[in-house]
Amino acid sequence: MKSVILTLAVLAALGLAGAAAVVGFGLYNVSAAAGHLPGVSFVLHTTFRNSVALRAPPEEEVPPLDDPDLVALGAGHYATACAGCHGVPGAARSATVRAMVPEPPAITEAVAHWQPNELHWIVENGVKMSGMPAWPARNRKDEVWSVVAYLEALKTGTTPEMPSTRLAGEAYCRSCHGEVGGPVPRLDIQTPDYLEAQLGAYLSGERPSGIMAQAASLVPEERFASLAEAFSAGTAAPVDEAPREGPGAELAWRGTRAVPACIACHGTASEAAAPGRKGPRLFGQSRVFLATQLRLWRDGTLSHDRLMSAAAAELTEEDIDALSRYFSATGQ
Amino acid sequence: MLAGAVVLWLFVNGAFYFMSRIRPGRFDQTYAPHILIGGGIILPVVILSALLVWGLGILTDPRRPGDGLVVRVTGEQWWWRVEYWPEGATEPIISANEIRLPAGQRAEIHLTSDKVIHSFWIPALGGKMDMFPGRDTMISLAPEKVGTYRGQCAEFCGASHAWMAFSAVVMEPEAFDSWLEAEAEDAVEPAGDAALRGRQVFLSEGCGACHAVRGTEAVGQVGPDLTHVGSRQTLGAGRMALTLEDLTTWISHSEALKPEVKMPAYDLAPDRLDDLARYLEGLK
Numbered sequence: 001m002k003s004v005i006l007t008l009a010v011l012a013a014l015g016l017a018g019a020a021a022v023v024g025f026g027l028y029n030v031s032a033a034a035g036h037l038p039g040v041s042f043v044l045h046t047t048f049r050n051s052v053a054l055r056a057p058p059e060e061e062v063p064p065l066d067d068p069d070l071v072a073l074g075a076g077h078y079a080t081a082c083a084g085c086h087g088v089p090g091a092a093r094s095a096t097v098r099a100m101v102p103e104p105p106a107i108t109e110a111v112a113h114w115q116p117n118e119l120h121w122i123v124e125n126g127v128k129m130s131g132m133p134a135w136p137a138r139n140r141k142d143e144v145w146s147v148v149a150y151l152e153a154l155k156t157g158t159t160p161e162m163p164s165t166r167l168a169g170e171a172y173c174r175s176c177h178g179e180v181g182g183p184v185p186r187l188d189i190q191t192p193d194y195l196e197a198q199l200g201a202y203l204s205g206e207r208p209s210g211i212m213a214q215a216a217s218l219v220p221e222e223r224f225a226s227l228a229e230a231f232s233a234g235t236a237a238p239v240d241e242a243p244r245e246g247p248g249a250e251l252a253w254r255g256t257r258a259v260p261a262c263i264a265c266h267g268t269a270s271e272a273a274a275p276g277r278k279g280p281r282l283f284g285q286s287r288v289f290l291a292t293q294l295r296l297w298r299d300g301t302l303s304h305d306r307l308m309s310a311a312a313a314e315l316t317e318e319d320i321d322a323l324s325r326y327f328s329a330t331g332q
Numbered sequence: 333m334l335a336g337a338v339v340l341w342l343f344v345n346g347a348f349y350f351m352s353r354i355r356p357g358r359f360d361q362t363y364a365p366h367i368l369i370g371g372g373i374i375l376p377v378v379i380l381s382a383l384l385v386w387g388l389g390i391l392t393d394p395r396r397p398g399d400g401l402v403v404r405v406t407g408e409q410w411w412w413r414v415e416y417w418p419e420g421a422t423e424p425i426i427s428a429n430e431i432r433l434p435a436g437q438r439a440e441i442h443l444t445s446d447k448v449i450h451s452f453w454i455p456a457l458g459g460k461m462d463m464f465p466g467r468d469t470m471i472s473l474a475p476e477k478v479g480t481y482r483g484q485c486a487e488f489c490g491a492s493h494a495w496m497a498f499s500a501v502v503m504e505p506e507a508f509d510s511w512l513e514a515e516a517e518d519a520v521e522p523a524g525d526a527a528l529r530g531r532q533v534f535l536s537e538g539c540g541a542c543h544a545v546r547g548t549e550a551v552g553q554v555g556p557d558l559t560h561v562g563s564r565q566t567l568g569a570g571r572m573a574l575t576l577e578d579l580t581t582w583i584s585h586s587e588a589l590k591p592e593v594k595m596p597a598y599d600l601a602p603d604r605l606d607d608l609a610r611y612l613e614g615l616k
Contacts, residue, residue: 255542262541263549264535
């Protein structure tokens, strides 16, 4: 018995010394050209597939993905964030990308094997040691679904035309803002100061958004002010009398014992983005965007303004629905 | 009542005197059981029952449907939402964190709560009464002496339970009537430049999302109504005095002064903070 233990201890020590030598003297060859030893690729890939299958959200959580705005937003993000490695459908990928280990699959081929819930997990979490990055913002599953919507549309061949991957600056911004509705907000109704501050907050991650962090990182920070100026065109028609009847209006103007009145900080419809107001203008904003943002505030994902965090804390789903309908219906 | 007591006293002491002094010695065994049962059980039962019926009959019912003032108080975390319903009123006069009552008159306090159980207690004026979410309870008070009494939440209700207090102000009936009339009015116009600027600060900082100042565009309902906040005796539901200095301290440090309070502490420039405090202090 004693000799068995002794033998095992000696073997363990030799093993440790061997491992230390491999790490310490650089004996393992990390060359991508040399590739993996036989069988390793199979083990890694099988681990990857099973890990995704185990962790993907249940299929019931997949929202409707055929909304054209959602698909278009996903396409716009894909154009600058994903196309570099996974390519654009119908076009060849660069020789350099194809020399990566592991080689990123061309997108049409990559999506063919996965269900939407699995694609969501992969896009949100990324894959370690494969070059596939995680979504740049935490708790933004809503944004990830837009990319999944685009990928699902790819499977059925119903994708919209993708914005050019070479767009830059204002042209890139405008490929979504102004073109796409739904989850993409209107910017023309806001003040330049507000828009500039948001660009900074997106870039720093203070306001978490994977899509906008990516977009803001493509523009030099010095240009934020001029971009904000360009988008805050003040084109929104001022609305003199927003209706003050109905559940959404009542909540917006008077609030309840649990919910503060939105108007007090966000201003009335006729004051188009009044400079004295604390919050962004809401009248005329996209319904889907408003509803999504309110949920993110309520759930604590957005927390860069203490007043808004407190204001949204007790919103119910009915409140959010009523408010987003009310504000989006006026001031278009 | 007194006569009955005297008769009973004379009877008991008379019997004692008779047994010990006038006719000491063994008592006749044939009468003993009758005297014990009759005098020890039947007589007291009859007398006490009669007294009970009579006594209940003359007891005033503190819960009888009242005439006169109704004050509806809702327990919030951690303050008091107060509504005055004078006789015949169709809508309430809204106030907060202070309860005023006319001396020598009965007032009904209707109690309820928003989220958790609180307890309404003005030790100098009456007993405690719990306040339950979704249920109404009632206590009636008829304070006699003019003065200011402290009220306090008497049921643990969260982090700032100890800071959930209020003043109960008992006034001469005429003074109370004119006070209530003033309380029903809209807020007074700010007097002076600082207060005018303060109103602008109040509105542009979004205070009106949670607080109402009647007569302005501030109509929020989350926090206490501030229409006449300047006329109250305390600030932050009994937390501080209502002075300029305490107002600025409260606005800039509410979360430190009252743990977990909903009102965020405001980081305002000193001159704007001062203007705001002057505006609020002027809301008499």
